[in-house]
Amino acid sequence: MPARPATPAAPGNAAAPMPLAVYVHVPWCVRKCPYCDFNSHHLRGVLPADAYVDALLADLDQDLTEQPPGTNSAAVSSIFIGGGTPSLLPAAAIERLLAGVAARLPVTPDLEITLEANPGTVERHAFAAFRAAGVNRLSLGIQSFDDTRLHLLGRVHDGAQALSAAEEAVAHFDRVNLDIMFALPGQSLDACLRDLQRALQFAPGHLSHYELTLEPGTVFARYPPDALPDHDLASDMRDASEALLANAGYHAYETSAYAASTAARARHNLNYWTFGDYIGIGAGAHGKRSRGGCVRRTAKLRSPQAYLGAAGTPGRIAMDTVVSGGELTGEFMLNALRLTDGFQESLLTHRLGPDAAQQARPALAEAVRDGFLDRVQGGWRPTALGRRFLNDLQGRFLP
Ligand SMILES: C[S@@+](CC[C@H](N)C(=O)[O-])C[C@H]1O[C@@H](n2cnc3c(N)ncnc32)[C@H](O)[C@@H]1O
Numbered sequence: 001m002p003a004r005p006a007t008p009a010a011p012g013n014a015a016a017p018m019p020l021a022v023y024v025h026v027p028w029c030v031r032k033c034p035y036c037d038f039n040s041h042h043l044r045g046v047l048p049a050d051a052y053v054d055a056l057l058a059d060l061d062q063d064l065t066e067q068p069p070g071t072n073s074a075a076v077s078s079i080f081i082g083g084g085t086p087s088l089l090p091a092a093a094i095e096r097l098l099a100g101v102a103a104r105l106p107v108t109p110d111l112e113i114t115l116e117a118n119p120g121t122v123e124r125h126a127f128a129a130f131r132a133a134g135v136n137r138l139s140l141g142i143q144s145f146d147d148t149r150l151h152l153l154g155r156v157h158d159g160a161q162a163l164s165a166a167e168e169a170v171a172h173f174d175r176v177n178l179d180i181m182f183a184l185p186g187q188s189l190d191a192c193l194r195d196l197q198r199a200l201q202f203a204p205g206h207l208s209h210y211e212l213t214l215e216p217g218t219v220f221a222r223y224p225p226d227a228l229p230d231h232d233l234a235s236d237m238r239d240a241s242e243a244l245l246a247n248a249g250y251h252a253y254e255t256s257a258y259a260a261s262t263a264a265r266a267r268h269n270l271n272y273w274t275f276g277d278y279i280g281i282g283a284g285a286h287g288k289r290s291r292g293g294c295v296r297r298t299a300k301l302r303s304p305q306a307y308l309g310a311a312g313t314p315g316r317i318a319m320d321t322v323v324s325g326g327e328l329t330g331e332f333m334l335n336a337l338r339l340t341d342g343f344q345e346s347l348l349t350h351r352l353g354p355d356a357a358q359q360a361r362p363a364l365a366e367a368v369r370d371g372f373l374d375r376v377q378g379g380w381r382p383t384a385l386g387r388r389f390l391n392d393l394q395g396r397f398l399p
Protein backbone atom coordinates (compact mmCIF):
# COMPACT_ATOMS: atom_id res chain seq x y z
CA MET A 1 0.00 0.00 0.00
CA PRO A 2 1.62 3.35 -1.06
CA ALA A 3 2.19 6.06 1.57
CA ARG A 4 -0.52 8.65 1.97
CA PRO A 5 0.24 12.34 1.29
CA ALA A 6 0.15 14.76 4.22
CA THR A 7 -3.31 16.29 3.54
CA PRO A 8 -5.35 13.66 5.37
CA ALA A 9 -8.88 14.62 4.33
CA ALA A 10 -8.23 15.59 0.70
CA PRO A 11 -10.35 13.77 -1.91
CA GLY A 12 -9.29 10.18 -2.31
CA ASN A 13 -6.93 10.38 0.65
CA ALA A 14 -9.28 10.58 3.61
CA ALA A 15 -9.36 7.58 5.94
CA ALA A 16 -12.18 5.99 3.96
CA PRO A 17 -11.14 5.12 0.40
CA MET A 18 -12.94 6.66 -2.57
CA PRO A 19 -15.68 4.42 -4.02
CA LEU A 20 -14.76 3.17 -7.50
CA ALA A 21 -16.88 2.05 -10.47
CA VAL A 22 -15.97 0.99 -14.01
CA TYR A 23 -17.81 2.29 -17.08
CA VAL A 24 -17.34 0.49 -20.40
CA HIS A 25 -18.53 2.24 -23.56
CA VAL A 26 -19.58 0.34 -26.70
CA PRO A 27 -19.88 2.96 -29.46
CA TRP A 28 -21.95 1.23 -32.15
CA CYS A 29 -25.70 1.15 -32.94
CA VAL A 30 -27.76 -0.42 -35.71
CA ARG A 31 -28.51 3.15 -36.72
CA LYS A 32 -28.24 6.55 -35.13
CA CYS A 33 -31.41 7.92 -33.48
CA PRO A 34 -32.10 11.55 -34.49
CA TYR A 35 -32.31 12.82 -30.88
CA CYS A 36 -29.17 11.10 -29.56
CA ASP A 37 -25.96 12.95 -28.71
CA PHE A 38 -24.19 10.01 -27.10
CA ASN A 39 -21.01 8.70 -28.72
CA SER A 40 -22.78 6.19 -30.92
CA HIS A 41 -21.92 5.37 -34.52
CA HIS A 42 -23.89 3.61 -37.21
CA LEU A 43 -22.47 0.08 -37.40
CA ARG A 44 -21.38 -0.71 -40.94
CA GLY A 45 -20.43 -4.35 -41.40
CA VAL A 46 -19.54 -6.69 -38.55
CA LEU A 47 -18.83 -5.44 -35.04
CA PRO A 48 -15.13 -6.18 -34.26
CA ALA A 49 -15.99 -7.76 -30.89
CA ASP A 50 -12.69 -9.54 -30.18
CA ALA A 51 -10.54 -6.60 -31.24
CA TYR A 52 -12.72 -4.25 -29.17
CA VAL A 53 -12.47 -6.35 -26.01
CA ASP A 54 -8.68 -6.52 -26.52
CA ALA A 55 -8.62 -2.73 -26.87
CA LEU A 56 -10.78 -2.25 -23.74
CA LEU A 57 -8.48 -4.40 -21.61
CA ALA A 58 -5.36 -2.71 -23.02
CA ASP A 59 -7.01 0.64 -22.22
CA LEU A 60 -7.65 -0.50 -18.64
CA ASP A 61 -4.05 -1.73 -18.29
CA GLN A 62 -2.80 1.65 -19.44
CA ASP A 63 -5.18 3.50 -17.08
CA LEU A 64 -3.86 1.47 -14.15
CA THR A 65 -0.25 2.08 -15.21
CA GLU A 66 -0.92 5.83 -15.32
CA GLN A 67 -2.69 5.83 -11.92
CA PRO A 68 -0.53 7.92 -9.58
CA PRO A 69 0.83 6.36 -6.39
CA GLY A 70 -1.26 7.34 -3.37
CA THR A 71 -4.60 6.86 -5.11
CA ASN A 72 -6.82 5.47 -2.38
CA SER A 73 -9.70 3.58 -4.01
CA ALA A 74 -12.13 1.00 -2.70
CA ALA A 75 -12.81 -2.27 -4.52
CA VAL A 76 -14.95 -1.83 -7.63
CA SER A 77 -18.63 -2.06 -6.67
CA SER A 78 -20.23 -1.71 -10.11
CA ILE A 79 -19.48 -2.21 -13.78
CA PHE A 80 -21.77 -0.57 -16.34
CA ILE A 81 -21.54 -1.63 -19.99
CA GLY A 82 -23.27 1.20 -21.84
CA GLY A 83 -23.48 2.70 -25.25
CA GLY A 84 -24.28 2.83 -27.99
CA THR A 85 -25.77 -0.63 -28.07
CA PRO A 86 -23.65 -3.05 -25.99
CA SER A 87 -26.18 -5.85 -26.58
CA LEU A 88 -24.70 -6.05 -30.11
CA LEU A 89 -21.68 -7.75 -28.47
CA PRO A 90 -21.81 -11.55 -28.26
CA ALA A 91 -22.14 -12.91 -24.72
CA ALA A 92 -18.73 -14.60 -25.02
CA ALA A 93 -17.09 -11.21 -25.59
CA ILE A 94 -18.84 -9.80 -22.51
CA GLU A 95 -17.71 -12.78 -20.43
CA ARG A 96 -14.09 -12.24 -21.50
CA LEU A 97 -14.36 -8.50 -20.78
CA LEU A 98 -15.75 -9.10 -17.27
CA ALA A 99 -13.11 -11.72 -16.48
CA GLY A 100 -10.46 -9.27 -17.71
CA VAL A 101 -11.70 -6.47 -15.45
CA ALA A 102 -11.92 -8.78 -12.41
CA ALA A 103 -8.36 -10.01 -13.09
CA ARG A 104 -7.04 -6.43 -13.00
CA LEU A 105 -9.00 -4.81 -10.17
CA PRO A 106 -10.36 -5.91 -6.80
CA VAL A 107 -14.15 -6.17 -6.95
CA THR A 108 -16.76 -6.36 -4.17
CA PRO A 109 -18.54 -9.70 -3.61
CA ASP A 110 -21.89 -8.12 -4.53
CA LEU A 111 -20.57 -6.45 -7.69
CA GLU A 112 -23.40 -4.91 -9.76
CA ILE A 113 -22.89 -5.60 -13.49
CA THR A 114 -25.30 -3.74 -15.77
CA LEU A 115 -25.66 -4.18 -19.53
CA GLU A 116 -27.65 -1.78 -21.71
CA ALA A 117 -29.73 -3.58 -24.31
CA ASN A 118 -31.97 -2.36 -27.12
CA PRO A 119 -35.18 -4.16 -28.08
CA GLY A 120 -34.90 -5.28 -31.67
CA THR A 121 -31.18 -6.01 -31.46
CA VAL A 122 -31.30 -9.17 -29.37
CA GLU A 123 -32.30 -12.69 -30.28
CA ARG A 124 -34.63 -14.57 -27.95
CA HIS A 125 -31.88 -16.62 -26.30
CA ALA A 126 -29.48 -13.67 -25.89
CA PHE A 127 -30.66 -12.48 -22.45
CA ALA A 128 -30.03 -15.92 -20.94
CA ALA A 129 -26.54 -15.88 -22.45
CA PHE A 130 -25.81 -12.39 -21.04
CA ARG A 131 -26.94 -13.58 -17.61
CA ALA A 132 -24.70 -16.65 -17.87
CA ALA A 133 -21.81 -14.36 -18.90
CA GLY A 134 -22.05 -12.64 -15.51
CA VAL A 135 -24.35 -9.66 -16.18
CA ASN A 136 -26.73 -9.34 -13.20
CA ARG A 137 -28.69 -6.20 -14.13
CA LEU A 138 -30.27 -5.40 -17.49
CA SER A 139 -31.16 -1.88 -18.61
CA LEU A 140 -33.54 -1.95 -21.54
CA GLY A 141 -34.04 1.03 -23.86
CA ILE A 142 -37.81 0.75 -24.32
CA GLN A 143 -38.47 4.52 -24.79
CA SER A 144 -42.17 3.88 -25.58
CA PHE A 145 -44.52 1.00 -26.34
CA ASP A 146 -46.36 3.09 -28.92
CA ASP A 147 -45.53 2.30 -32.58
CA THR A 148 -46.13 5.87 -33.77
CA ARG A 149 -43.91 7.40 -31.08
CA LEU A 150 -41.17 4.83 -31.73
CA HIS A 151 -41.30 5.53 -35.44
CA LEU A 152 -41.04 9.30 -34.88
CA LEU A 153 -38.04 8.69 -32.61
CA GLY A 154 -36.35 6.74 -35.41
CA ARG A 155 -36.08 3.59 -33.27
CA VAL A 156 -35.31 0.25 -34.89
CA HIS A 157 -37.95 -1.51 -32.75
CA ASP A 158 -41.75 -1.38 -32.57
CA GLY A 159 -44.16 -1.72 -29.64
CA ALA A 160 -44.46 -5.51 -29.98
CA GLN A 161 -40.68 -5.90 -29.82
CA ALA A 162 -40.57 -3.59 -26.78
CA LEU A 163 -43.14 -5.81 -25.02
CA SER A 164 -41.37 -9.07 -25.82
CA ALA A 165 -37.93 -7.68 -24.85
CA ALA A 166 -39.33 -6.50 -21.48
CA GLU A 167 -40.88 -9.93 -20.93
CA GLU A 168 -37.56 -11.65 -21.72
CA ALA A 169 -35.66 -9.24 -19.49
CA VAL A 170 -37.73 -9.92 -16.36
CA ALA A 171 -37.72 -13.64 -17.11
CA HIS A 172 -33.91 -13.78 -16.98
CA PHE A 173 -32.87 -11.00 -14.61
CA ASP A 174 -33.84 -10.22 -11.02
CA ARG A 175 -32.68 -6.64 -11.53
CA VAL A 176 -34.16 -4.85 -14.53
CA ASN A 177 -34.33 -1.18 -15.50
CA LEU A 178 -36.64 0.08 -18.24
CA ASP A 179 -35.73 3.39 -19.92
CA ILE A 180 -38.88 5.29 -20.92
CA MET A 181 -38.96 8.73 -22.52
CA PHE A 182 -41.75 11.32 -22.34
CA ALA A 183 -42.70 14.66 -23.90
CA LEU A 184 -42.42 12.89 -27.24
CA PRO A 185 -43.68 14.37 -30.54
CA GLY A 186 -47.51 14.32 -30.58
CA GLN A 187 -47.70 12.62 -27.17
CA SER A 188 -50.69 13.36 -24.92
CA LEU A 189 -50.64 13.19 -21.12
CA ASP A 190 -52.72 9.97 -21.30
CA ALA A 191 -50.31 8.39 -23.79
CA CYS A 192 -47.37 9.24 -21.53
CA LEU A 193 -49.08 7.53 -18.58
CA ARG A 194 -50.09 4.55 -20.74
CA ASP A 195 -46.41 3.89 -21.49
CA LEU A 196 -45.69 3.79 -17.76
CA GLN A 197 -48.69 1.54 -17.06
CA ARG A 198 -47.44 -0.91 -19.67
CA ALA A 199 -43.98 -0.82 -18.14
CA LEU A 200 -45.44 -1.52 -14.69
CA GLN A 201 -47.05 -4.73 -15.98
CA PHE A 202 -43.53 -6.21 -15.94
CA ALA A 203 -42.87 -5.07 -12.35
CA PRO A 204 -39.30 -3.95 -13.08
CA GLY A 205 -37.32 -3.03 -9.97
CA HIS A 206 -36.22 0.21 -11.62
CA LEU A 207 -37.56 2.73 -14.13
CA SER A 208 -35.75 5.65 -15.73
CA HIS A 209 -38.12 8.32 -17.04
CA TYR A 210 -36.43 10.89 -19.25
CA GLU A 211 -37.95 14.00 -20.79
CA LEU A 212 -36.93 14.19 -24.46
CA THR A 213 -34.36 16.96 -24.83
CA LEU A 214 -33.20 18.49 -28.11
CA GLU A 215 -29.46 18.11 -27.74
CA PRO A 216 -27.21 20.46 -29.72
CA GLY A 217 -25.70 18.82 -32.79
CA THR A 218 -28.47 16.23 -33.23
CA VAL A 219 -30.88 15.93 -36.17
CA PHE A 220 -33.78 16.88 -33.84
CA ALA A 221 -31.99 20.09 -32.81
CA ARG A 222 -31.59 21.06 -36.47
CA TYR A 223 -35.07 19.92 -37.55
CA PRO A 224 -37.29 19.89 -34.45
CA PRO A 225 -40.14 17.41 -34.84
CA ASP A 226 -43.73 18.68 -35.10
CA ALA A 227 -46.13 18.71 -32.16
CA LEU A 228 -43.58 18.62 -29.35
CA PRO A 229 -45.37 19.04 -25.98
CA ASP A 230 -44.84 22.54 -24.59
CA HIS A 231 -43.18 23.24 -21.27
CA ASP A 232 -46.46 23.19 -19.29
CA LEU A 233 -47.60 19.87 -20.74
CA ALA A 234 -44.15 18.33 -20.18
CA SER A 235 -44.29 19.55 -16.60
CA ASP A 236 -47.78 18.06 -16.11
CA MET A 237 -46.49 14.78 -17.53
CA ARG A 238 -43.63 14.76 -15.04
CA ASP A 239 -45.94 15.43 -12.07
CA ALA A 240 -48.60 12.91 -13.15
CA SER A 241 -45.93 10.28 -13.85
CA GLU A 242 -44.36 10.72 -10.43
CA ALA A 243 -47.80 10.41 -8.82
CA LEU A 244 -48.67 7.29 -10.83
CA LEU A 245 -45.35 5.66 -10.02
CA ALA A 246 -45.55 6.61 -6.33
CA ASN A 247 -48.97 4.99 -6.22
CA ALA A 248 -47.43 1.83 -7.67
CA GLY A 249 -44.72 1.84 -4.97
CA TYR A 250 -41.86 3.42 -6.94
CA HIS A 251 -39.84 6.09 -5.18
CA ALA A 252 -38.32 8.93 -7.25
CA TYR A 253 -34.93 8.80 -5.57
CA GLU A 254 -33.33 10.93 -8.30
CA THR A 255 -34.74 13.42 -10.78
CA SER A 256 -35.34 10.74 -13.48
CA ALA A 257 -34.86 7.48 -11.56
CA TYR A 258 -37.53 5.42 -9.77
CA ALA A 259 -36.93 2.34 -7.67
CA ALA A 260 -39.36 -0.20 -6.22
CA SER A 261 -37.07 -0.68 -3.19
CA THR A 262 -33.81 0.63 -1.80
CA ALA A 263 -32.03 -2.50 -3.04
CA ALA A 264 -33.30 -1.87 -6.57
CA ARG A 265 -31.58 1.53 -6.84
CA ALA A 266 -28.86 1.71 -9.49
CA ARG A 267 -25.62 1.45 -7.54
CA HIS A 268 -23.56 2.53 -10.54
CA ASN A 269 -25.54 5.73 -11.08
CA LEU A 270 -25.64 6.41 -7.35
CA ASN A 271 -21.85 6.41 -7.43
CA TYR A 272 -21.98 9.24 -10.01
CA TRP A 273 -24.57 11.19 -8.03
CA THR A 274 -22.65 10.80 -4.77
CA PHE A 275 -19.47 11.93 -6.56
CA GLY A 276 -17.54 8.67 -6.34
CA ASP A 277 -14.70 7.87 -8.75
CA TYR A 278 -14.89 5.84 -11.93
CA ILE A 279 -12.61 4.44 -14.57
CA GLY A 280 -14.00 4.85 -18.10
CA ILE A 281 -12.79 2.53 -20.83
CA GLY A 282 -13.90 2.48 -24.45
CA ALA A 283 -14.34 5.02 -27.23
CA GLY A 284 -15.39 8.39 -25.77
CA ALA A 285 -15.58 7.03 -22.18
CA HIS A 286 -15.07 9.53 -19.38
CA GLY A 287 -13.15 8.82 -16.17
CA LYS A 288 -12.87 10.61 -12.81
CA ARG A 289 -10.17 9.97 -10.21
CA SER A 290 -9.66 11.96 -7.01
CA ARG A 291 -6.29 12.65 -5.47
CA GLY A 292 -4.62 15.30 -3.36
CA GLY A 293 -7.43 17.85 -3.23
CA CYS A 294 -8.40 17.71 -6.88
CA VAL A 295 -10.02 15.51 -9.49
CA ARG A 296 -8.48 14.32 -12.73
CA ARG A 297 -11.02 13.97 -15.52
CA THR A 298 -10.20 12.09 -18.71
CA ALA A 299 -12.03 11.19 -21.93
CA LYS A 300 -10.92 8.65 -24.48
CA LEU A 301 -10.88 9.15 -28.27
CA ARG A 302 -14.46 9.21 -29.59
CA SER A 303 -13.92 7.66 -33.00
CA PRO A 304 -14.14 3.84 -32.73
CA GLN A 305 -11.45 3.39 -35.37
CA ALA A 306 -9.06 5.90 -33.79
CA TYR A 307 -9.70 4.33 -30.36
CA LEU A 308 -9.05 0.80 -31.63
CA GLY A 309 -5.76 2.01 -33.09
CA ALA A 310 -4.58 3.73 -29.90
CA ALA A 311 -6.22 1.82 -27.04
CA GLY A 312 -3.11 0.50 -25.31
CA THR A 313 -1.13 3.74 -25.68
CA PRO A 314 -1.10 7.20 -24.04
CA GLY A 315 -2.58 8.48 -27.32
CA ARG A 316 -6.00 6.97 -26.46
CA ILE A 317 -6.71 9.99 -24.23
CA ALA A 318 -8.51 12.86 -25.98
CA MET A 319 -9.12 15.06 -22.92
CA ASP A 320 -7.19 15.25 -19.67
CA THR A 321 -7.94 17.96 -17.15
CA VAL A 322 -7.60 18.63 -13.45
CA VAL A 323 -10.48 20.23 -11.56
CA SER A 324 -10.24 21.79 -8.08
CA GLY A 325 -11.68 24.43 -5.75
CA GLY A 326 -15.01 26.06 -6.55
CA GLU A 327 -15.28 24.28 -9.87
CA LEU A 328 -15.17 20.96 -8.06
CA THR A 329 -17.84 22.08 -5.57
CA GLY A 330 -20.02 23.00 -8.58
CA GLU A 331 -19.54 19.52 -10.05
CA PHE A 332 -20.42 17.90 -6.74
CA MET A 333 -23.65 19.94 -6.54
CA LEU A 334 -24.59 19.18 -10.17
CA ASN A 335 -24.66 15.51 -9.16
CA ALA A 336 -25.72 15.40 -5.50
CA LEU A 337 -28.63 17.86 -5.85
CA ARG A 338 -30.28 15.47 -8.32
CA LEU A 339 -30.92 13.13 -5.39
CA THR A 340 -34.32 13.51 -3.75
CA ASP A 341 -32.76 13.00 -0.31
CA GLY A 342 -29.97 15.49 -1.04
CA PHE A 343 -26.64 14.89 0.66
CA GLN A 344 -24.94 14.76 4.02
CA GLU A 345 -22.23 17.21 5.00
CA SER A 346 -19.97 14.21 5.71
CA LEU A 347 -20.25 13.19 2.04
CA LEU A 348 -19.24 16.67 0.86
CA THR A 349 -16.27 16.61 3.22
CA HIS A 350 -15.18 13.13 2.22
CA ARG A 351 -15.40 13.79 -1.51
CA LEU A 352 -13.98 17.34 -1.61
CA GLY A 353 -11.97 17.81 1.57
CA PRO A 354 -12.45 19.49 4.97
CA ASP A 355 -12.84 23.06 3.69
CA ALA A 356 -15.57 22.27 1.14
CA ALA A 357 -18.54 22.55 3.50
CA GLN A 358 -17.22 25.85 4.88
CA GLN A 359 -16.81 27.25 1.36
CA ALA A 360 -20.23 26.09 0.18
CA ARG A 361 -22.03 27.29 3.31
CA PRO A 362 -23.01 30.80 2.11
CA ALA A 363 -24.59 29.47 -1.11
CA LEU A 364 -26.26 26.64 0.81
CA ALA A 365 -27.68 29.11 3.37
CA GLU A 366 -28.98 31.32 0.57
CA ALA A 367 -30.66 28.37 -1.15
CA VAL A 368 -32.32 27.45 2.19
CA ARG A 369 -33.45 31.06 2.62
CA ASP A 370 -34.94 31.14 -0.90
CA GLY A 371 -36.86 27.91 -0.36
CA PHE A 372 -34.80 25.69 -2.68
CA LEU A 373 -33.21 23.55 0.04
CA ASP A 374 -34.22 22.25 3.46
CA ARG A 375 -31.64 21.90 6.22
CA VAL A 376 -32.08 18.32 7.43
CA GLN A 377 -30.24 16.28 10.06
CA GLY A 378 -26.57 16.45 9.02
CA GLY A 379 -27.20 17.66 5.48
CA TRP A 380 -29.33 19.41 2.87
CA ARG A 381 -32.33 18.24 0.85
CA PRO A 382 -33.95 19.90 -2.20
CA THR A 383 -37.48 21.17 -1.52
CA ALA A 384 -40.30 20.63 -4.03
CA LEU A 385 -39.37 24.06 -5.46
CA GLY A 386 -35.70 23.07 -5.65
CA ARG A 387 -36.57 19.86 -7.50
CA ARG A 388 -38.80 21.69 -9.97
CA PHE A 389 -36.18 24.35 -10.68
CA LEU A 390 -33.18 22.06 -10.35
CA ASN A 391 -31.10 23.92 -12.95
CA ASP A 392 -31.52 27.17 -11.01
CA LEU A 393 -30.58 25.46 -7.76
CA GLN A 394 -27.49 23.80 -9.26
CA GLY A 395 -26.51 27.05 -11.00
CA ARG A 396 -26.07 28.77 -7.62
CA PHE A 397 -23.02 26.61 -6.96
CA LEU A 398 -21.31 27.00 -10.34
CA PRO A 399 -18.34 29.36 -10.35
C1 LIG B 1 -27.37 6.37 -24.36
S1 LIG B 1 -28.88 5.62 -24.37
C2 LIG B 1 -28.31 3.98 -24.47
C3 LIG B 1 -29.39 2.93 -24.44
C4 LIG B 1 -29.74 2.31 -25.74
N1 LIG B 1 -28.80 2.53 -26.77
C5 LIG B 1 -31.07 2.81 -26.23
O1 LIG B 1 -31.10 3.88 -26.80
O2 LIG B 1 -32.03 2.11 -26.04
C6 LIG B 1 -29.49 5.74 -22.72
C7 LIG B 1 -30.85 6.35 -22.58
O3 LIG B 1 -30.77 7.75 -22.67
C8 LIG B 1 -32.04 8.25 -23.02
N2 LIG B 1 -31.82 9.33 -23.99
C9 LIG B 1 -30.95 9.35 -25.02
N3 LIG B 1 -31.03 10.53 -25.67
C10 LIG B 1 -31.97 11.28 -25.04
C11 LIG B 1 -32.52 12.59 -25.23
N4 LIG B 1 -32.11 13.38 -26.22
N5 LIG B 1 -33.48 13.01 -24.38
C12 LIG B 1 -33.89 12.23 -23.36
N6 LIG B 1 -33.43 10.99 -23.14
C13 LIG B 1 -32.47 10.52 -23.96
C14 LIG B 1 -32.84 7.10 -23.59
O4 LIG B 1 -33.92 6.78 -22.75
C15 LIG B 1 -31.84 5.97 -23.63
O5 LIG B 1 -32.42 4.72 -23.34
Ligand code: SF4
Pocket residue numbers: 028029031032033036037038040083084085118141
Ligand atom coordinates in the same frame (compact mmCIF):
# COMPACT_ATOMS: atom_id res chain seq x y z
S1 SF4 C 1 -29.84 3.30 -29.89
FE1 SF4 C 1 -29.40 4.49 -28.01
S2 SF4 C 1 -27.23 5.04 -28.12
FE2 SF4 C 1 -27.86 4.29 -30.15
S3 SF4 C 1 -28.30 6.13 -31.28
FE3 SF4 C 1 -30.24 5.42 -30.40
S4 SF4 C 1 -30.39 6.46 -28.38
FE4 SF4 C 1 -28.29 6.70 -29.10
